[in-house]
Structures are given as structure tokens and as C-alpha cells.
Amino acid sequence: MPSSRYQTGKKVALQLSENLAQIRILMAESLDLTLREFELGNGQRAATLYIDGLVDMEVLGHDFYAPLQSADNAKNYSAAELSQRVISLGSLQVSQDFDQVIGAVLQGLTALFVDGDDHALLVQAISWQQRSVAEPGTDVVIRGPREGFIESMRVNVSLLRRKIHHPDFTAETLNLGRYSRTDIALVYIKGIVNQDVLTRLRQRLSEIDIDAILDSGYIEQLVQDTPYSLFPTIGTAEKPDIAAARILEGRIAILVDGSPVALTVPMLFVEGLHSPEDHYTRFYYATWVRIIRAIAFAISLLLPGFFLAAVYYHQQIIPFNLLLSMAAGESSTPFSTGFSLLLLGLAYEILREAGIRLPKPAGQAISIVGAIVMGDAAVSANLISASVLIVLALTVVAAFVSATYVDAATLLRLIFLLLAWGLGFFGMLIGILFLLVYLCSLESFGVPFFAPFAPYDAYGMRDAMVRYPLRRLRFRPYLLSRNQRRMGQTPKTSADCGEKG
Amino acid sequence: MQMKTKQVILLMPLLFLPLLLAGCWDKQELRDIAIVLGLGFDCTEAGELQLTVELAQRENGADSGESVCFTACGETRQAAEEALEQLLDKQLFWGNLSLLLFGQGVSYSDMAAMTLTLYQDDRINSATPLFRSDDPAAAVLNGHFGEAAYVSQGLVQAVERDQRDSTGVYCLADHLEQLVNGVAEREVPTVGVNEAGEVYLEAKRDNKR
Known part of the structure; x- marks a missing residue:
């Protein structure tokens, strides 16, 4: 009909x-x-x-x-x-x-x-105005390709094709949206892709009945396993090298016409702490920055709560001189420490939102005003204490180290702050336990989101928090692909040949 | 009722009852606490316990480098503490307590009883250094010790410097141990104060009075 x-x-x-x-x-x-x-x-x-x-x-x-x-x-x-x-x-x-x-x-x-x-x-003589391939605003790297996806799905598929010249590279297309009739491409490699994931994805996409798909964000929200999850269980990529690397690990990229952001499924938690650059740089440096990112993520979630719990309930753990200086700072401000943190957090969110939405020159002006007002005037006027400001500044800077989880971190930070406010470290501990249980319960297209930590996969750990040398990453993660061998023989080193360096 | 549901119902109190152990009723704003560095005990002529606290003083967002002492009396230590908190309009914070001083009028038996109650008080660290004086504890804490900003910290550092063996500064736990064993193996460090308000460490002597 x-x-x-x-x-x-x-x-x-x-x-x-x-x-x-x-x-x-x-x-x-x-x-x-x-x-x-x-x-x-x-x-x-x-x-x-x-x-x-x-x-x-x-x-x-x-x-x-x-x-x-x-x-x-x-x-x-x-x-x-x-x-x-x-x-x-x-x-x-x-x-x-x-x-x-x-x-x-x-x-x-x-x-x-x-x-x-x-x-x-x-x-077919299609031609319309489109912007040229350029470096995207996010996923900026020092070493690595600079090109990014654009709004044309066909160009995006061709960018991926240029990286994977193999007949098994497949780009299935389908059409979604009753009115928008948006072109969608599922890009994967036949021999590598996890068929269970592909079947699930096809099934979920076929069940979408919506008037329009205007961005890949629509698809993300409609097909993810847990729609109300705090954490995204579908990965995003704005650069073809990131998408290609994930496809080569057995994932599927979803390209949506009109969106420069590709989706990749399934997603693992550790992906949010990785950068494409990790595989282009030396392994020890990549491992170091991954650990830094993990620490920064923990700071972005827990620091305000930890600070408040220490100030309210566990002053004994604060060194004497710091305690004295913090107490002196607090005594001259009109608000309690908890309320100051909430107030400053709210002010930061407002400034951030204004800075993003405003035109670039105005956004910069807002940022400067915000920095001066929040950083200097508020402390000078004894509205907030310097220690609260330092804690919040460190927290928000740390949040952007793992940009994938900025949304989740904002909400979780508030939850941890309230737990610390009411219950101190005990509340924080309860929150952390619940968070870990929650992370372990999440799935992305049937694949455990918290792998390789839970379920534990010793081989997967080689490319999780640490990054082993490339020559020792011979296999793909078993949860992502049934065809696991990634690398055959590796070039012999001087030591292998018995040469003296 | 299914076994699993039963287990969940039984586990729920175990999970949530500990929440009552901690809560916002215990929270202390930093502005509302007085950081106690030294605690001195004296007995008044009326037989009351006189408590003197040396507090870390803060001015204009920083450590002023000068101590300030407050004194209050009460029938018991708890009553004297309450009187002090009322006087200061702050809660006493014991996390940085670095000196316990038994002063004038505190007999050996009083000292033993107080040592026990202090040891049982979970706010007070049993490793807190312990001193005694024949002068009033209030006078010692109100005096000055060399270049030290706080008498309590200066005294402890001086004893630590003089320490030749590895036994550490004599503390509350050491004193309790001696009381329990009934043998005075170590001397309680003794301090005094002269008319100019200068605090000094007295030469070692028998701690029995």
C-alpha cells in the first residue's frame, strides 16, 4: 500500500x-x-x-x-x-x-x-555543492592523516575505499527516512566482520520507521542496545583512517549521507580512551598517554566529589598547611564548599554552551570574559575560594582529554558530587561500585562494552590501557572478529639476525 | 517466594544499612572548624579541669604563623570541650593535634585516668606526643618556643631532633603501655616556661611524682 x-x-x-x-x-x-x-x-x-x-x-x-x-x-x-x-x-x-x-x-x-x-x-550525472575534504575539528593529531569525512556519503565511502583496496571491502547501501530517503552505507570487510553483529545491525536498521534521518546521531540513538545508557555504545569517527582501522578490526562503519560523522559498531569502553595517533607513535609513548587519559577521565569524574568528601568528612587526610590555607580561603566566602562547586560547575556549563554556539570571534570574547570573571574576579571578590576554582578547572580540562565521554562525565561528576556531599568517601565508593557494575552490564551489539577488562581477555589487554609494540599485535580482538590473524611474518630485527648494532 | 527474591530481600538491608554509618550530619564546613594543634590540661583550685587549646590561626587566606590559645573549664573533659566550642563558635578539629600536655595540678593518678580516656577517644591519634609540665599548661601553650610558629609543633620537632635512639617521641600509646605494665621504661618529656614566656625543654629526670 x-x-x-x-x-x-x-x-x-x-x-x-x-x-x-x-x-x-x-x-x-x-x-x-x-x-x-x-x-x-x-x-x-x-x-x-x-x-x-x-x-x-x-x-x-x-x-x-x-x-x-x-x-x-x-x-x-x-x-x-x-x-x-x-x-x-x-x-x-x-x-x-x-x-x-x-x-x-x-x-x-x-x-x-x-x-x-x-x-x-x-x-547518473550527480553534482552538487559540497565542501572539500578537510581536517575535522575533533580527533586532531600531530602525526597521522589530516583528511576528514564530509557530508557526502559517496565521497566518504571513496575515502575509505582509498585506504582498503580489497575486493572484500563492502559498502552496502540502504535508504531510510520516509521523507528524507537518506542514503546509508554499511561498510565492512567480508572476511573479517563479525556476522552476528552485522545481522543484528541489519535487523535494527530495517526496523527503523521515521520521517527523516538528518544526521548519523539519529541512527545512533535508534539502533543502540541501551537507549538510556549514560555511555555511548556506538563509536564515532570523523576521519577515514580511524574508521578504516576499526573496520580492519572487524567493526562495521555506518555512513549517513549528510553527516560527516561515521558510526562504528560494536564499541568498547577503551575506545573512548584511545586516539588514532596511538598506533602511529612509539608504543611506550602511546602507553604513557593512554594512562594519562585514563587518569584524566578518573579526575573528570571523581575529583570534585573526592575534594568535597575530604573537606566535609575526612579533613585528616589533608596536609596541615593545605588545610589551613583552604580553611582560611573558605572562611571568607559566603557559600559552602559544596554549593560553590555546584555554582561554579553551572557557570562553567553556561559559558561552555555560550562559547560553542556563538560565532567564533564572540565565542572567544565570552571565553576571555568567563576566564577573567571566574578565574580572578570571583576569587578576589571572595565569592568562591581559590581551591574550589582550581579543583573545577582541573576537572573540566581533564574531561576534554577523553572527548567521547564528556557527556557522561558531566552527569556522573554531578552524581559523585552529591554522593560525596551526603556520604563522603563511603558514598563515593558506592558510586564507583555501581558504575563498574553498570559498565560491566552494558553491551554493544552483543559484545560486552567493558571488554577486555570484563570479561577479561588477556590478549585484548595488549591494546587496551597499554599498547604493545605493533609486531606483537598479531591478532584481532576475538570479540570483534572471528578471523583473528592480523599479521603474519614481521621483519626480522638486528637481534634476530645476530647482527651487532 | 522464589529463592532469588528472598536473597535479594535479605541482601538489601546489608547494602543500605551501612549508609546510616555515614551521612551529612557528620559533615564539617572548613570555616566552622578550629584546628587544634596542642591540648593542655590543668586542674584549678576549685577542682575543675581546665582545658587549653592551641589553635592554628589563619588570616587573610593564609597561615598567620602565630598561635592563639583559648581556655575553658568544666567538671569533665567533655564539659570543658563544649565550653570551648561555645566560646569559639566553632567545632574543635583534632586531626592535626600534635601535643598533649599535662600541666600544673594534674596528679599522676589524674594523668593515668586521662590517658585512658584520651586513648579511647577515636578522634585523637594514639601516636600524639605527650608532655608534662610543673607550670600551668595554659602558660606553656601561650608562651613561645624559639623561632617556632606554634609551641606544640616546635616542641615536638625539638624532641625529635634530640632523639638519639629509634624509640620515637614519647606518645599517648607509650604512656598507656607504661601504665599497664606498671614499669616506667621511658621518661615523660617535661617542659617549663619562664617569666618572659619562653618555653624550654627540661633536663631528663625521673617521671614519678
Whole structure:
């Protein structure tokens, strides 16, 4: 049963006039729809239908209209004959389904109807304005590729294809959104991908029934295992090298037309603490920065709570001189330590939101005003104590070290703060235990989110908190791929050859 | 009722009852606490216990480097502490206590009883250094010890410097041990104060009075 007026269930008519009438009924009000009638070289009537702005007029003029208008034949051409003998464009398809033809035109293809044939010819001469491939704002690296995904799904697939030249590289496409009819691509490598994950993903995507998919964020929220989870269980990548690396580990990338952010499934917790650069730099440095990121993540969650618990309940653990100076600072402020932390946290969130949304020059001004007001004036005016400010500043800076979990950290930080406020370290401990249990309970497309810590995978630990030398990472994580061997022979070292360095 | 449900019901109190052990009723704002560095005991002529506390003083967001002492009396230590807290309008914080001083009028038997109660008080560290004086404890704590900012800290550091063996500074736990054993193996360090208010460590002598 047709679900919208564009789904008529009709076939392409033999008479051109009937087809034109049908098109005018369906899409007469569309300003950008161009319906052009003309005659072929042999006098046969024909018409093209395309969306202005989505097609390359130069290509159409040279390789489509010119051959058609010079085509000379005693008898009438069919659409199939035109595609085989007359038109030199590469991507052509003949269709009898009127709805399919209209759908293709809406995607940017050009439809050719010829009088006397009940088939239409679909020509791919798509061209629209798009930004060029550039380095994305996030996932910035010192060493590594600079290119990032753009809003065109096809360009994004080609960026991945340029990194993986193998026939098993697969890009399945599908169409989602009743009105947006957004192109979605599932990109994976046939021999490596976990089939269970792929089946689950296909199943969940097929169950989506929504009016529009405007960004990959829609897909993320609709297909994730636990929709109300604090932590994202679907990874994101703005750069093809990150997406390619994950695909090569057995994951699936979901590319959405119109979104420069690719989704990758399944996701593990440790991914949020990794950077693509980890695999481009020396292993000991990569391990060091991973540990730093983990510490920063812990700080971003626990520091305000830890500070408040120490100040309220466990002053004994604060060194005497620090305690004295903190007590002196506190005694001159009007608010309690807990309320100061909440107030300053709220002020920071407001400034951050304003800084992001405002135009760049204004955003910078807001940041400066915020830094001066919060950093100096508030302390000078004895509104808050310097120790509270230092704790909050360290916390918010630490939160951005693992950008994937900024959202989760913001909420969890508040929960830990309230637990510490009410119950001290005991409350913090309860919170940490619940958080660990919660993390262990999460799954991403059937794969435990907290792996390789729980369930423990000794081999997976080689590329979790530490990063082993590349030559010792010969296998893929077993939870992600059934085809585990990643590396065969590695080049021999001087020691292997018995050479003296 | 299923076994699993029963187990959950039984486990729930175990999980949540400990929450009653800690709570916001125990919290102390830093501005509301007085950091006690030294605690001195004297007995008044009326037979009351006089408590003197040396507090860390803070001024304009920093350690002022000068001590300030407050004194209050009571029938018991608890009563004297309450009187002190009322006087200061702050709660006494014992986490940084570094000196216990038994002063004038405190007999050996009083000292033994007080040692026991102090040892049983979980707010007070049993490793807190212990001194005695024939002068009033209030006068000692109100005096000055060399260049030290706080008499209590200065005294402890001086004893630590003079310590030749590895036994450490004589503390509350040491004194209790001696009382229990009934043998005075070590002397209680003794301090005094002269008319100019200068505190000095007295030469070692028999600690029995």
C-alpha cells in the first residue's frame, strides 16, 4: 500500500504524454523540478526530469543531450537502445517502475522518458555543492592523516575505499527516512566482520520507521542496545583512517549521507580512551598517554566529589598547611564548599554552551570574559575560594582529554558530587561500585562494552590501557572478529639476525 | 517466594544499612572548624579541669604563623570541650593535634585516668606526643618556643631532633603501655616556661611524682 503520494504503484506508460501528466500531478509545485521536453535526432519525442542543482549540467549537455539530439535512426529508439548505442555516460539504468524513477530523480539522477517505450532511462550525472575534504575539528593529531569525512556519503565511502583496496571491502547501501530517503552505507570487510553483529545491525536498521534521518546521531540513538545508557555504545569517527582501522578490526562503519560523522559498531569502553595517533607513535609513548587519559577521565569524574568528601568528612587526610590555607580561603566566602562547586560547575556549563554556539570571534570574547570573571574576579571578590576554582578547572580540562565521554562525565561528576556531599568517601565508593557494575552490564551489539577488562581477555589487554609494540599485535580482538590473524611474518630485527648494532 | 527474591530481600538491608554509618550530619564546613594543634590540661583550685587549646590561626587566606590559645573549664573533659566550642563558635578539629600536655595540678593518678580516656577517644591519634609540665599548661601553650610558629609543633620537632635512639617521641600509646605494665621504661618529656614566656625543654629526670 502506498505510504505517500509519491508511491503510486504505477508503471512507466508507453505514451510520453501520460508520463508527463503523471509527473505534473505529483510534483507540479516543486520549484526545483525541471521537466524538459525535446526531440531526438530522428524526431522522436522525449523528456528529461531532474532536480535543478543536483545534476551536472555540463556533463548532461556534452554526454547526454548532444548525442541524443544527433541520434539518427529510421525507427524509434527504446530507452535500452539509447543506453547501449547513443549515450556515452557510464552509469545508466533502465527502469519500468514509475515510483523507482521518481525516487531516483529525488536522489539526484536524471530520468529520460521516450515516446513509445514503457521504460525510463536513469542517468547518473550527480553534482552538487559540497565542501572539500578537510581536517575535522575533533580527533586532531600531530602525526597521522589530516583528511576528514564530509557530508557526502559517496565521497566518504571513496575515502575509505582509498585506504582498503580489497575486493572484500563492502559498502552496502540502504535508504531510510520516509521523507528524507537518506542514503546509508554499511561498510565492512567480508572476511573479517563479525556476522552476528552485522545481522543484528541489519535487523535494527530495517526496523527503523521515521520521517527523516538528518544526521548519523539519529541512527545512533535508534539502533543502540541501551537507549538510556549514560555511555555511548556506538563509536564515532570523523576521519577515514580511524574508521578504516576499526573496520580492519572487524567493526562495521555506518555512513549517513549528510553527516560527516561515521558510526562504528560494536564499541568498547577503551575506545573512548584511545586516539588514532596511538598506533602511529612509539608504543611506550602511546602507553604513557593512554594512562594519562585514563587518569584524566578518573579526575573528570571523581575529583570534585573526592575534594568535597575530604573537606566535609575526612579533613585528616589533608596536609596541615593545605588545610589551613583552604580553611582560611573558605572562611571568607559566603557559600559552602559544596554549593560553590555546584555554582561554579553551572557557570562553567553556561559559558561552555555560550562559547560553542556563538560565532567564533564572540565565542572567544565570552571565553576571555568567563576566564577573567571566574578565574580572578570571583576569587578576589571572595565569592568562591581559590581551591574550589582550581579543583573545577582541573576537572573540566581533564574531561576534554577523553572527548567521547564528556557527556557522561558531566552527569556522573554531578552524581559523585552529591554522593560525596551526603556520604563522603563511603558514598563515593558506592558510586564507583555501581558504575563498574553498570559498565560491566552494558553491551554493544552483543559484545560486552567493558571488554577486555570484563570479561577479561588477556590478549585484548595488549591494546587496551597499554599498547604493545605493533609486531606483537598479531591478532584481532576475538570479540570483534572471528578471523583473528592480523599479521603474519614481521621483519626480522638486528637481534634476530645476530647482527651487532 | 522464589529463592532469588528472598536473597535479594535479605541482601538489601546489608547494602543500605551501612549508609546510616555515614551521612551529612557528620559533615564539617572548613570555616566552622578550629584546628587544634596542642591540648593542655590543668586542674584549678576549685577542682575543675581546665582545658587549653592551641589553635592554628589563619588570616587573610593564609597561615598567620602565630598561635592563639583559648581556655575553658568544666567538671569533665567533655564539659570543658563544649565550653570551648561555645566560646569559639566553632567545632574543635583534632586531626592535626600534635601535643598533649599535662600541666600544673594534674596528679599522676589524674594523668593515668586521662590517658585512658584520651586513648579511647577515636578522634585523637594514639601516636600524639605527650608532655608534662610543673607550670600551668595554659602558660606553656601561650608562651613561645624559639623561632617556632606554634609551641606544640616546635616542641615536638625539638624532641625529635634530640632523639638519639629509634624509640620515637614519647606518645599517648607509650604512656598507656607504661601504665599497664606498671614499669616506667621511658621518661615523660617535661617542659617549663619562664617569666618572659619562653618555653624550654627540661633536663631528663625521673617521671614519678
